[in-house]
Amino acid sequence: MKRFLAVTLGILTAFGGFVDIGDLVANAVVGSRFGMSLAWVVVVGIIGICVFAEMSGRIAAVSQRPVFDLVRERMGPRAGLVNLGASFFINVLTLAAEIGGAALALELVTGLNYLLWVPPVALVAWLVMWRVKFETMERVFGLAGLALVVFIVALWQLGPDWGELTTQLVRPPQDEGVPTYLYYAIALLGGAMTPYEVFFFSSGGVEERWTRRDLVTARANVFVGFPLGGVLSLTIAACAATVFMPVAAEPDSLGQMVLPVAQGLGKVGLGVVILGVFAATFGATLETALSSGYSLSQYFGWQWGKYVVPGRAARFHVTVLASVIVATALILTTIDPIKVTEYSLVFSAAALPLTYLPVLMIANDPDYMGEKVNGRFSNVLGSFYMVLLLVVAVAAIPLMIATKAGQ
Amino acid sequence: MTEPARVLHARLHLLDRQVVRESDDRLLCKVDDLEMRPGDRPYVTAILSGPLALGPRLGGLPGWLMTETDRLFRREERPGPYRIEMSLVTEIGSAVRVAGHRQDLALERWLTRNVVGRIPGAAGTEEQGDPESGARDAPEKALRVRERGEDRPDAMRLGGLLGRTVRGPSGEAAGDTVDVRLVQDGPLLAGVHHAFRAAGLLIARRRAGRLFGYERGPGLWRPSLLGALVRRMHGEIRYAEWDQIESLDDEEVRLGVPWERLRSTADL
Numbered sequence: 001m002k003r004f005l006a007v008t009l010g011i012l013t014a015f016g017g018f019v020d021i022g023d024l025v026a027n028a029v030v031g032s033r034f035g036m037s038l039a040w041v042v043v044v045g046i047i048g049i050c051v052f053a054e055m056s057g058r059i060a061a062v063s064q065r066p067v068f069d070l071v072r073e074r075m076g077p078r079a080g081l082v083n084l085g086a087s088f089f090i091n092v093l094t095l096a097a098e099i100g101g102a103a104l105a106l107e108l109v110t111g112l113n114y115l116l117w118v119p120p121v122a123l124v125a126w127l128v129m130w131r132v133k134f135e136t137m138e139r140v141f142g143l144a145g146l147a148l149v150v151f152i153v154a155l156w157q158l159g160p161d162w163g164e165l166t167t168q169l170v171r172p173p174q175d176e177g178v179p180t181y182l183y184y185a186i187a188l189l190g191g192a193m194t195p196y197e198v199f200f201f202s203s204g205g206v207e208e209r210w211t212r213r214d215l216v217t218a219r220a221n222v223f224v225g226f227p228l229g230g231v232l233s234l235t236i237a238a239c240a241a242t243v244f245m246p247v248a249a250e251p252d253s254l255g256q257m258v259l260p261v262a263q264g265l266g267k268v269g270l271g272v273v274i275l276g277v278f279a280a281t282f283g284a285t286l287e288t289a290l291s292s293g294y295s296l297s298q299y300f301g302w303q304w305g306k307y308v309v310p311g312r313a314a315r316f317h318v319t320v321l322a323s324v325i326v327a328t329a330l331i332l333t334t335i336d337p338i339k340v341t342e343y344s345l346v347f348s349a350a351a352l353p354l355t356y357l358p359v360l361m362i363a364n365d366p367d368y369m370g371e372k373v374n375g376r377f378s379n380v381l382g383s384f385y386m387v388l389l390l391v392v393a394v395a396a397i398p399l400m401i402a403t404k405a406g407q
Numbered sequence: 408m409t410e411p412a413r414v415l416h417a418r419l420h421l422l423d424r425q426v427v428r429e430s431d432d433r434l435l436c437k438v439d440d441l442e443m444r445p446g447d448r449p450y451v452t453a454i455l456s457g458p459l460a461l462g463p464r465l466g467g468l469p470g471w472l473m474t475e476t477d478r479l480f481r482r483e484e485r486p487g488p489y490r491i492e493m494s495l496v497t498e499i500g501s502a503v504r505v506a507g508h509r510q511d512l513a514l515e516r517w518l519t520r521n522v523v524g525r526i527p528g529a530a531g532t533e534e535q536g537d538p539e540s541g542a543r544d545a546p547e548k549a550l551r552v553r554e555r556g557e558d559r560p561d562a563m564r565l566g567g568l569l570g571r572t573v574r575g576p577s578g579e580a581a582g583d584t585v586d587v588r589l590v591q592d593g594p595l596l597a598g599v600h601h602a603f604r605a606a607g608l609l610i611a612r613r614r615a616g617r618l619f620g621y622e623r624g625p626g627l628w629r630p631s632l633l634g635a636l637v638r639r640m641h642g643e644i645r646y647a648e649w650d651q652i653e654s655l656d657d658e659e660v661r662l663g664v665p666w667e668r669l670r671s672t673a674d675l
Contacts, residue, residue, distance in 0.1 A: 063501035065425070072437065073423045076617055077465050080423075131528050301425055301437030301456070302515065311529035312433075314518035361619055364629040367420070368501050379630035386633070 006217050008142030009204045010053075010225025012283050015145040017049065017197040018042075018229030019236070020284035021101025021254070022094070022341025024277060026191060027233045028257040030184050031240030032250050033176060035168030039234055041185045045192025046230035048388075050222055051381045052356050055363040055374065056198045057218035060205035063368045067202045067359060068298035074358035084299045086351040087195050088292055093344040094196070095288040096327035099125070100337025101281035104254045108274050115332060122328040125285045129320055134207040134306040141283035147276030151235045154264035154273075160242035168241065183403045186396050187342065190349030192230065193389075196291040198355065203294040207307050215372070239264075253338075289327075293320040342405060349396040352389045360386060412592040415499065415603065417441060417451075417565050419586060419620050425502040426454060426491065428509055435509055436489060440464055441565035443605065448649065449563060450593035450602040453490045454503065457512055459558070460488035464566040480513075487558035494597035565605075572659040573610050573647075581666045582610040585618050588646065607649050608660065609672065612642030622672055645669035 017023075030038050056067050065073075072080040102125075103117035110117075128137055172181055201221070210218060239260035244251055251257045254277065262270040290306075297304035297316045304316040331337060360382045363374045374382065400406075415421060426435045439460035442453040462474035478486055489512055491505055498504040510516070523529050565587060573581045586609040593602030609622055621628055621637040622644055628634025638644075646669060653663035662669075 065501050069425055074617075074619055076418075077423065077439075077461060081465065081469060130526070300461075301434060301439075303434040303511070308433075309530045310526070311519055311523055314515050314523040317523050317529075318518050360630065361633070364627075365620060366627070374629070383630045383632045 003220075005139055007221045007224045008139045009201065009208065010221030010223075011145060011228060012138050012142035012225075013053070013197050013201045013204065013221075013287065014049075014225035014229030015142070015148070015232075015280045016200065016284035016287035017192060017194050018226075018233045019145075019148055019280050020094070020191075020341070021097050021104070021281045021337060022345055023188075023191045023233055024101075024236065024280070025251070025254065025257055025338045026184075026187060026342065026345070027236040028240040028244075028251045030188065031237030032244035034173060034181065034184065035171075035241045035245055036165050036234075036238060037168050037170070037172040038181075038185055038188055039169055039237065041188045042192060042230055042234050042237075044388075045189050046227055047381070048189075048385045049193050049197060050226050051378060051385060052193070052359055053198055053201050053226060054219060054222045055359050055378065055382070056202040057205050057210075057222055058215060058372060059359070059362055059368065060202040061210040061214050061218050062212055062370065062372050064206055064210075065362075065368070066206050066294065066298055067198045067355065068295045070358045070362045071355060072299050074361050075354065079354065080299055083351060083354040084295060086347070087199070087295050087355070090194075090344045090348045090351065091196055091288050091292040091295070092323050092327050092330075093340055093347075094194075095285060095292065095323055096330040096335075097337040097341040097344070098281050098285040098288055099324075099327055100331040100340075101254070102278055102285055103331075104337065105274055105278035105281060108255055108258070108277075115334065118328060118331055121282070121285070122324050125282065125289065126321060126324050129286060129289060129306070129324075130310055130317065134204065137286065137306075138204065141279055141286065144279030145276060145283050147272050148232050148280055150261055150265065150269055150272045150276060151232060151239055154261040154269055155235050155239050155242070157264035158239065158242050158260060160238065165238055165241060177403075179399060179403045180406055182395070183346075183399045183406045186349050186392055186399060187345050187406070189392060190345040190352070190396070192233075193352060193356075194345070194348050195351060195355040196288055196295075198359065199291040199294050200287045203290070203298075203305070207305050209307070212372075289320050289323055292323040293317070343400075346396050346400045346405075350393045353386065353393050356382075356389060357386060412590050412601070414591075414606075415589045416609070416622070417587040417589050418569060418617070419622075420499065421503070421589075422566070424499075426456065427502045427504050429497050429504045429506045430508065433511075435491075435505070436512060437461075438503055439488070442490065442559070443563040443565055445561070445563045448593070448604055450604040451493050451565065451589065452562070452596070452602070453492050454496070454505075455488040455490055455564070457489040459486060460564075460566075463564070483557055485558040485560075492597070493602060494599050567657075568605075568608070568655070568660075570614075570616075573608075574659055574661050575665050576653070576662060577665075581662060582612045582642075582645075583614045584608050584660060585611045585641070585644070586622065605649060608647045608652065609644060610647055610669070611644050613640065615640040615642075618644070644672045646672050 060066055071083055099122050102121045103114040106117040107114040243260040258273045261273040293316045294304055296319050302315040303313045310317045362368050366373055421438055424438050428435050436456035438454050440455040441451050442455050443449045444452050458473045458477035462470040495505045495507050497506050568587050569584055571584045575581045588606045589603040590606040591601050591603050593604035596602050619637055621634050651664050654661045
C-alpha cells in the first residue's frame with residue numbers, strides 16, 4: 001500500500017496535464033470530430049513527457065534542484081525571464097480555467113450556476129495550499145482523480161465497434177482540413193507536455209525530500225502516472241468517437257462530455273465521473289497555483305515550498321495567493337473556462353523548448369549528476385523531442401491564427 | 408597545499424546558482440552577480456544578490472525597472488545589492504552553501520511581518536529557528552548595515568566582463584567574452600580559504616550568447632547533437648590568460664597578443 005501511495009505525485013501531476021478541464025473537453029471534441037486519428041499524438045506526448053519528467057525527477061533526487069532553478073542557471077537571467085513571463089502567464093490562465101472547471105463539476109451536481117461556486121472553490125484550494133501537508137494533498141487528490149478510470153469501464157460497457165476505432169487510428173476524416181488537424185495535434189501535444197507538469201513534479205520531489213535512494217520512486221511516479229493519464233485521455237476520445245461521431249455531434253461543455261459514461265453506466269457511473277472530474281480539475285488547480293509560486297520563487301532564489309511553514313516562505317505564499325485572486329477575478333468575468341485553456345495550451349506549446357532544453361542539458365552534466373547522467377537512450381529521445389518541440393513552437397501560433405483556433 | 412587549486416567557470420558554475428544557508432538549508436537568494444576586487448590579479452570578494460545585482464545583468468527595460476523600483480524603497484544615498492562575503496561560502500555545488508546566520512532579503516521580512524504573518528495559521532514566522540536572533544533589534548541593525556550597504560563604486564562586477572567585445576593588439580575584432588575562468592589561488596579571505604582569482608577569459612569567435620557548459624572537454628558534449636550545434640554557433644573558442652589582456656574598460660577588452668597566439672580551450 002505504501003508503495004502504491006508513493007506514486008500519487010506522478011498521478012496528480014499527470015492528471016493535471018492530461019485530463020484537466022481543457023483536455024477533458026478537448027479530448028472529447030477531438031474524439032467526436034477526428035475519431036481516433038489523433039491518438040498517435042497522445043502517444044507521442046506520453047513518451048515525451050515521460051522522458052523529460054524522468055530527467056527532471058532524477059535531477060531533483062540527485063541534486064535537489066527543481067526545474068526552474070535549472071532554467072535560470074543554464075539559460076541565464078534573460079532567457080530565464082522570458083520563460084518565466086510566458087510560463088507564469090500560462091499558469092495563471094490555466095489556473096483560472098481549472099477553478100472554473102471544478103466549479104462546473106459542482107454545477108453539474110447541484111444545478112447551481114458555476115459562478116456561485118467559483119469563490120468557494122478558490123478559497124478551499126487556497127486553504128489546502130496554505131495549510132495541508134504536501135503529501136496529504138497529493139494523496140487525497142491523486143487518488144480521488146482515479147475515479148476517472150470509470151471512462152475505461154464505460155467504454156467497455158458501450159461496446160464500441162473496435163474494428164472501426166482501429167481503422168480510425170490511421171484515417172483522418174476527409175471533411176476536416178489539414179491545418180485544423182495539425183492545430184488539434186499541437187493542442188494535444190501542448191496539453192500532454194505542459195511545462196507546469198515538470199515544474200510541479202520536480203518541485204514535488206524536492207518537497208518530499210527525495211534523495212539518490214528515491215530514484216526508483218521517482219521513476220515509478222513517472223512511468224505509472226503519465227501513461228495512466230494518457231490512457232485516460234485516449235479513452236475519453238474513444239468514448240466520444242463512439243457516442244458522438246456517428247450522429248455528427250460535437251460536445252462543447254463538460255455536461256455533454258460526461259454523457260458517454262451516463263449512457264454506458266447509468267447514474268452511478270455519472271456520479272463517479274463527476275467526482276473524478278472535480279478531483280482532476282481541483283488537483284490541477286493546486287498544481288497550477290503552486291507552479292506559479294514555484295517558478296517565480298525559483299527564478300529569484302526565494303525560499304519556496306510547503307515543507308516549511310507558510311510564515312517561513314512569505315514571498316512564495318504571497319505569489320500563490322495573488323495568482324489565485326487574479327485567476328478567480330478572471331473567471332468571474334464570465335469568460336468561458338474551456339476557451340481559456342484552449343488558448344493557453346497553444347501558448348504553452350510555444351514556450352516548451354525553453355523549459356525542456358535546460359533539463360536535457362543538466363541531465364547530461366556530471367557536475368550535477370555524477371554517474372547518474374543520461375544514457376544514450378534518453379539522449380536520443382531527448383534530442384528528437386527537442387527538434388519536435390522547436391517545430392511545434394514555431395508552428396503553434398501561426399496555426400492558431402490560420403485556423404481561427406480550430407474552427 | 409598539495410592538491411591543485413580548484414578551477415571554476417564563473418558563468419557555468421557560480422552565476423545564477425541558488426544560495427543556501429548551511430545551518431538550516433534555508434534558500435536565501437541567487438548568485439545574481441559576483442563582486443571582484445580590481446587590480447593586477449582581480450579576485451572574487453562577495454556574492455551579490457537582489458534587484459540591484461540582477462537588474463544590471465538583465466539590462467534593457469526589465470533591468471532598469473528592477474533597479475529603479477528597488478531604489479525607490481531604499482534609504483541609503485547610493486544603495487548597493489545584498490552582499491555575502493566569499494569567505495562564508497562553504498561549498499560550491501549544484502547550490503552555493505554559506506555559513507552563518509544570514510538574514511533574508513528585505514522583501515521577505517516585510518511580507519512576513521505585514522502580510523503572511525497576519526493570516527491565521529502562518530505559524531513560525533520570522534527567524535524562529537535562529538538561536539542568535541534573541542535580542543533582535545540591535546543585531547538586526549548591525550546586520551543591515553553590513554548586508555545592504557552602500558554601493559561600492561571601486562569594486563568590479565563579474566557580470567560586466569561577460570559578452571564584451573574583444574579586440575586584438577591592432578584593434579581588429581577578435582570575438583566576444585563568454586566566460587571567466589576562476590582559479591582558487593588568490594589571497595586568503597578572512598584567514599579561512601583562498602579567494603577565486605580571475606585567471607583568464609574564454610573568448611568565442613562569434614557572438615552567440617552562452618556556451619551552456621559545452622566549452623568543456625569533448626567528453627562532455629552530450630547530447631552530441633546539442634553539443635555540436637552550440638559549438639558551431641560560437642565558432643572557435645580560445646582562452647586568454649589574464650596576463651595576455653592588455654586593458655579592460657567598460658566597452659571592450661583589448662588583447663596584448665594576437666588571436667592566433669591564444670591557447671585553444673582543448674588544452675585546458
